[in-house]
Each structure stands twice: as structure tokens, then as C-alpha cells.
Amino acid sequence: MSETPLDPRLDEDPYALQKHLGFRLTHWDVDYARLELPIEHFLMNRAGIPHGGIYATLLDTVMGYAGCYTGDPGHKKLALTLSLTTNFLSRPIGHVLIAEGRRVGGGASTFFAESTVSDETGEIIARGSGAFKYRKTRL
Incomplete structure (x- = not known):
């Protein structure tokens, strides 16, 4: 995927959880999204590595964004997670977590997505897949 910057209109x-954890959306396009999160001390578990819940949150969030792109800031699409599978593969070597999500299928009311969390060195830390339902109410 190209490293085009996020369209400022989008x-x-x-939102509150995003502010609290500190991740930001860096790319959003049709069937694709990317988030970045600097690794901070408050994200760590007892072993001194980011808590697995941080990875699961990033995987879930980036897949939701990947399936909800409209390209129109006046027409937001939202989704609810129906299922989330997370596999933990490694631990970060670098200092920034990078989550990438791709919509891989679906229809008018549900979609399926896959995602990875890596760091800036390319170390793949976690993979996820999920099923999502579009919310009927759109903003």
C-alpha cells in the first residue's frame, strides 16, 4: 500500500479511547486503513511489553476503519464487531506499533477484514481477523 498521507478532510x-491510548489514523482508503501508536510505558504489561489488549484494540479498530471508508466526511459509516480473532506472534523490537487492516469481503450489511500489528522495523507482532456489521444509523 502506498504511503499517501491521510486526506485532511477525513x-x-x-474519540476518548483514542486520546487515552494515543493512536492515530495515518492512512484511510477503500478497503484499507493504517494506525500508528508510539509505545509508551502506560501500555505495558507486567513483563514490560505492550499488553495484549493493546494489540487486540488496534487490530479491531483498524479493521473497522478499513470496512467503513466512504471518502466523504459528510457521510460517515460505522460498524460493530461481531467476532474478533487475535493471534500473538512476537513482541516489538522498535518503538512504534503500526496496525494495518484490509476489508476482504462482505456485502451490504456485514464485512470481513484481516489485520496485522507490526513495528517500524517490520517485526510482525500480531494478526487478526474479524466479522463486522454495519450500523443502520449513519452519521
Whole structure:
């Protein structure tokens, strides 16, 4: 996927959890999204590595974005997670977590997506897949 910057028209104000954790949307396009999260001390578990819930949150979030792109800031599409599978593969070597999600199928009311979390060195840390339902109410 190209490293085109996020269209500033689509850059939404961070919501509470996003502000709390510190991740940001860096790319959003048809069937694709990318998030970045600097690794901070408050994200760590007892072993001194990011908590697995952080990876699961990034995987879930980036897949939701990947399936909800409209390209029109006046027409937001939202989804609810129906299922989320997470596999933990490694631990970060670098200092930034990068989550990439891709919509891989679906229809008018549901979609399926896959995602990875890696770091800036290319170390793949976690993989996820999920099923999502579009919310009937659109913003």
C-alpha cells in the first residue's frame, strides 16, 4: 500500500479511547486503513511489553476503519464487531506499533477484514481477523 498521507478532510477528532491510548489514523482508503501508536510505558504489561489488549484494540479498530471508508466526511459509516480473532506472534523490537487492516469481503450489511500489528522495523507482532456489521444509523 502506498504511503499517501491521510486526506485532511477525513481526519476526525480523536474519540476518548483514542486520546487515552494515543493512536492515530495515518492512512484511510477503500478497503484499507493504517494506525500508528508510539509505545509508551502506560501500555505495558507486567513483563514490560505492550499488553495484549493493546494489540487486540488496534487490530479491531483498524479493521473497522478499513470496512467503513466512504471518502466523504459528510457521510460517515460505522460498524460493530461481531467476532474478533487475535493471534500473538512476537513482541516489538522498535518503538512504534503500526496496525494495518484490509476489508476482504462482505456485502451490504456485514464485512470481513484481516489485520496485522507490526513495528517500524517490520517485526510482525500480531494478526487478526474479524466479522463486522454495519450500523443502520449513519452519521
